[in-house]
Amino acid sequence: MNKGTYTYPDGSRYEGEMKDDQRNGKGIWTRPDGMKFEGEWKDNKPDGYGKLTMPDGSLREGYWKQGNFVGTVQQPDLEGRVKKLEQDVQYLKQELDNLRVQQPEEFLSLDKKKEKEPARQEMKHPFSVNASSPEKVSNLRTVVQAIDITKKFGRLTALNNVNLEVKQGEVYGFIGPNGAGKTTAIRILLGILKPTQGQGMVFGKDAWKDAVEIHRNVSYVPGEVNLWPELTGGEVIDLFVRLRGANNRSRREELIQKFDLDPSKKCGTYSKGNRQKVALVAAFASDADLYILDEPSAGLDPLMDRVFRECVMEAKQAGKTVFLSSHILSEVERLCDKVSIIRQGEIIESGYLSELQHLTRTSARLETRKPVPSLSQLKGVHNLQEDGQTYSFQVDTEELDSIIKYISRFDILKLESAPPTLEDLFMRHYEVVGGGS
Ligand SMILES: Nc1ncnc2c1ncn2[C@@H]1O[C@H](COP(=O)(O)OP(=O)(O)OP(=O)(O)O)[C@@H](O)[C@H]1O
């Protein structure tokens, strides 16, 4: 029997008694993601009485029999969670320093570590897509699902009965104005927040209860990127990528170059756009099956926005799923297969872009030889502006045919129409919900 502290290649730490190099005995096992188990082990599994603290601060206390638990689960209090997260940050910073001091070689060549970590690979969810085997991609499964999610903050209903479903390999846009509830929904899907009602599901697992397991295959860019001011961009990228297990050094370098990021600067000195780049590089350098990106191109200039879109398309081509929020419609239009539009906590429209565009109005500009009487009275005509015999207006697509028949009687000189954009769709919803035209 040996007593001591052991640090595993995946960064997890064991403190206690060990037999035959196995976690056999009594001790505390802390994983980099914050999961902490205090108790007894047999054959590398919790066995006997023990306490398990999850990264979200929830606690299980009771008896384990070869990893199976019987006992009570206490949900975390918010203050406790914040405290826990602060402790985790401290712990991670310390771990990072230790690694750099103890094993600078290994820290720099993260690829080698992968070979030593078969256990983590095995833990991968069965839905995980391997880019080298496209046959697995063809079988589309539901990767993200919100089922009747309601979230209340006191009297405020931030989300009201939200439903959505994202399939494997889809790029899914979650669109809404400020305060619509995008970040709240994303936090629920990530198991950071608990829904008041309903359920978030990721990879077919419960977003709240199975958060730790789910997170192994999810890469996340938060809406507001706050980085540790004293660490450099490169260190933060390494830390995140390392926490996610598998990684690829050359991919990291490629992304840093593409995003034109100086990784040697301290995060405290980065501009908003550069902080966003750090988060994006960390997210895309990680090998995940699902990328959850909250307002990912906020703060990026058009050139970098293009780089970002390329990253999303590459992920999609590799069969990954991307769920991104935005209030920039043009971004979503160019990127996404499917969208959900959220306003004041309610999904007001959901579907494939091709379907949704049928619902929008066509913009038309018309010039006629004879004046067109009562055009504004016609069903389906909106926002008419007249300038002599030149008319600009919007048309409900389903009324287009009858309107063209009507105006053709007044000798059309010119008729221009623009295809409906999501912008129109969005504006129309604003009008409808706001009680406008
Ligand atoms: N922790 C919280 N406590 C109380 N209210 C909250 C909390 N988090 C969010 N809210 C409220 O819930 C609503 C939805 O906020 P949320 O951050 O999800 O919106 P969003 O769509 O992400 O907006 P933005 O585009 O500005 O990021 C807002 O009214 C917000 O004030």
Ligand SMILES: [Mg+2]
């Ligand atoms: Mg937000």
